[in-house]
Amino acid sequence: MMKRYSISAAIKTAFGVGALSLALIGCNGSDGKDGEDGKPGEIAIDINSATAVQTQVEQASYDETSKTLSFEFSLTNPNGVAVTGLETLTDPLRIAFGRMGTRTEAFTPFSLEDGTQVTARADGNEQIWLSYRNTTKNGVPMTGTNNWRPTRDCPENETCLEYLGQGKYKITAPNIIDTNGLDYDYDANQIQGIYVMTYGVGQNKLKNVEAYYWDPLTQQSVSSPKKVVEMETCTNCHVGQDHIRHGNYGNTADGCGFCHTDYTVYSGSGVDGEGNTVEFNFDGSTKGLIHGIHSGLTEGDRRELGKFSSVIANPAKNPAFAYEFDGAALDSEGNPKAELNFPTSTADCQSCHVSYTETEETLPEDLTTHALAWFADKDVVSCQSCHGDYHYGNRTEVIGEDTVLVGCVVCHSSSDGNTRGGAFRHFAGHEKDSREAASQAGTLVDASYSQINWDEATSTLTFTMNLMKGEDAVTSDYVPRVTLYVNAIDAVSPDAFLAGRTSGSASVNEDGSYTVTVDGSNGGYGLPSLAEAINNGADLAITSSFSTCFSNKTSTLSALDTESNCTGVLSPNAAKTEFVKLDGTQGSERASAVDYENCASCHNNDMVARKGAAHYRNADIHTCAQCHEAGDYNSMIVRVHGTFGKAHGREDVQSLVSSANCSACHSDSNFGLENARSTPMRWNRKDDTFSSPQAGVCASCHVSSSYDIGGGQDSAKSHIESMGGVVAGSYEEAMLNSESCLTCHSTDKVAELHKQD
Structure with missing residues (x-):
């Protein structure tokens, strides 16, 4: 609100209202000036009164001459009201600073166990994010970002965090670049980026993170230059919290990448089978940690995979698997604090990454071309984040004067079309000339139901079930056992199953189909019987659960042996519930307050994540409700x-x-x-x-x-x-x-x- 000059209470008392009026009338207008408008008062709240904050970087630049990063940002609450007092706090901000570059720029020669000196990587031209502030931990170099702090790292007698008014601040960070001996420096031809973290600020310990990128040649802001996955891929599971693993660093993929760069190496320790502590280094990149953590390293049933104990968990090749180490969840004795069994499996790349495509035009909005790199097998060591160094994982070749690390992808490359491609063999049905994950192939099998008959007199329901994988019939030659459940649902108000879950028995027909017989006379779980519900006009809900035998590393059906055992890979189907009417037409689908996609975003490989639970793998929410209804x-x-x-x-x-x-x-x-x-x-x-x-x-x-x-x-x-x-x-x-x-x-x-x- 604009203010004019005011008359103080003392003057009013001394002159009185009348005297003051006469005095003003007696003034010559030509001798005085009207009072000028005062400056607007600042509408703001103090940082200690704020309940939430957000930043918005408005401009950033780096001066090569003075070696100084500077940027301005606004600090507001969610309603846009300016927040003051940030500069008075002890440790208000942490800044990460980096740029795009190549693997070669961050490469350090190293020796293999056999003494081979590796002097280059075959994927040296691959673009990665480089941190301008690297550090060393436990003698291991290149462990990511040593964040810059305006209070700790500001030179004496200089002001590095300045308040500009109206909720705006300026950061001045001299000599911020310290790559810790790596042979790269500032490059104005590359996209630059900063990650700004308000680190538990004010009395309410508020936190906020923001990534800001810009092109030094134009001084214009740009979008994330290396967006690999949609952020929803992470936040679909990591719901309701503001960080994924630690501190106030946020849960954005951008934020993780500033510290956990692709060249990051961590040191760690684990406990072997005899109780001995074993020291080792492991991949500390975002990719390496995500792959390792989400594979469920310490879960017993995960470790029963073929070759797991003898190859993947070979202590000499892959200590992270062998010693049940996940990088963060060890107790004081070096043992895992809790068993890990994440419902998202890294065995299926498409759990997190975009579906593979040959053309960039089909990329989801805002994703970069790096989102496609997962199936191009560009990274020579990415396989080792799960598989360790077995089967020539550290393979080298002499090229010119260099001994070059070529790794797994010298053979396992999808990009050259061979059948040993690495990425494609992690999921089934990709229709490429490459191996396929037989463990995922069961989701390609669908069930359909026909010839439905209800005998009210005997309370017996019969119908025919066909299992198909595309145009191929999936008969009992490939399926050792089928489990079926049938329930009833109101066609008008289909918001609940009406009856107790009722089992069905399946017999094999000569044409490969199954005849299913259901006794609907008995109720269960305190609910009416299936017969009662059907007689009252209810529709049917049919759930089938089975596993199909496939030949290893393919989605090709494989016949059971003479004892009905699968000698290949027994893969579970999708365990979906179908809704049909007695005449075989589409029935009313059970309405659920829960959006199944919210469940499947986490449980995209194991709807049942409970330890030891083998039933209803990949089930939909209706299937779960057959029992838990x-x-x-x-x-x-x-x-x-x-x-x-x-x-x-x-x-x-x-x-x-x-x-x-x-x-x-x-x-x-x-x-x-x-x-x-x-x-x-x-x-x-x-x-x-x-x-x-x-x-x-x-x-x-x-x-x-x-x-x-x-x-x-x-x-x-x-x-x-x-x-x-x-x-x-x-x-x-x-x-x-x-x-x-x-x-x-x-x-x-x-x-x-x-x-x-």
Whole structure:
């Protein structure tokens, strides 16, 4: 607001209103000037009062003469209000600085175990991100970025963090480049980048990260020059937290790459089978860490793969696998703190990377051509991040005067079209002249159902099932066993399975199809029988689960031996649930408040991630609900993903997805009680207790025995029941409820209480 000169209270008292008026009238207008507008007051909040901050770099440059990086940025709260006081804090910012370059620029000659001196890499021209600030750890060079801090690294008697007013700041960083002996320096012909981290600032310990890139030749900002994956690939699983592994460094792929460069090497230690501590170095790049962490190194059933114990886990070749070391999760005795079994498998490259393509025109928006490098096999050591140095992983060739590291890809290259290509052999059905991952081929098999017949008199359901892989029939010659479950669903309100899960038996027909017979007379889990639901006009939900035998390293069907054993690879199918009417036409699909794609973004290779669970691999959400339906399904989901629960002992899950974050599983506003189902939800299948629909949604967290949120289980239960809800009653009691939870707990209120954005 604009201000004019004011008259102080003292003057008003001395002259009085009348005298002051006369004095003003007596002034000659030509002798004085009107008061000028004062400067606008700054609209801002102090850093210690802010509850969230964000930065926006406006310009950046590097002066080669003074060897100084400088940039300006604004600091605001999410509403755009300026935030002041950053320059008064002890350690407010950390800055990473780097540029695009080549592998050759960061290469350091090294010796192999046999004494061979490696002087170059075959992929030396590949573009990578180079850090301008490298460091050494435990005697191992090139361990990424030593972030610059304006308070710690600013020269004496200089100001490196300056407040410019209106929420704008300026960083001046002299002598910021220190590559720690690597033979590269500033290059104005390359894209430059900075990563700005507000590091736990103010009384509320706020954090924020931002990557900013620019072209020195034009001084214009540019997009990320080496965007390899869409950020959603990471945040689809790492939901509801602001960092993936440590500190305040953020969870963006850009941020990881500033420190975990492609040439980063870490030192580590592990424990061998005899309890001895073993020291070794391992790949500390973003790629190496992600591949290693997400492969589930310490999970027992992962380590039963062919050649695993004898080759991949050979201590002399690959200590990271042999000694069950994941780089961060070791206890004081050097053992893993928890077993790892991530639902995303690095065995399928497309779990994280874009689908392979021959043309750049089909790249998703904002991705760079580096997103395609995963299937071009350009990196001579990328295979070793999982497979270690076996089978000539450190192979060299003499080229001119150099001994060149050519690695695995000298043979395993997809780019030259040979059948030993490295990347393509990690998934099935790619239609390339290369090996395929037989372990993934089962997802290519589909099930269809026809000739459905319901005999009301005997309560018997029969139908024909055909299994097909494209145009190839998948008969019992390739499938040792088939499991089938059948349920019923209301065609008008298909928001729940109506009956107890009912098993079906399959017999083989001469044409390779299967005849399935289901006895629908028996109920289960405290629910009506399948016969009762069908007789009332319900549609069918059919789930088939089976594994198919494929020849190793292909998606070619392989016949079982005479004892019905698979001598190749037994690969699970997708375990999808199909919805059909009795006349064989498409039935009503079960409606779910949960968006299945939110589940599949993490569980894209193992829907069942529980240790030792071998059932329903790759299942969809309807398949899970065949067993965990009508009540304990919700409870199971929040128990596994809950911040407060024990999650089957899986604390690693809790750090990824919090059930307090509704959007982690739900889309839009379908987490509200308006979307509660029309039938009761099972509370406990062991004693056949049920909750009313709205109560079940809330109670699955707030009254669950897996939780003790503020010690309020009993009070939450009492509150729910006082509003007409049933928490743990009979099916009939839960059906006859008159609950009114929705009266107060609207979608907006649920979002507010769960701190949804």
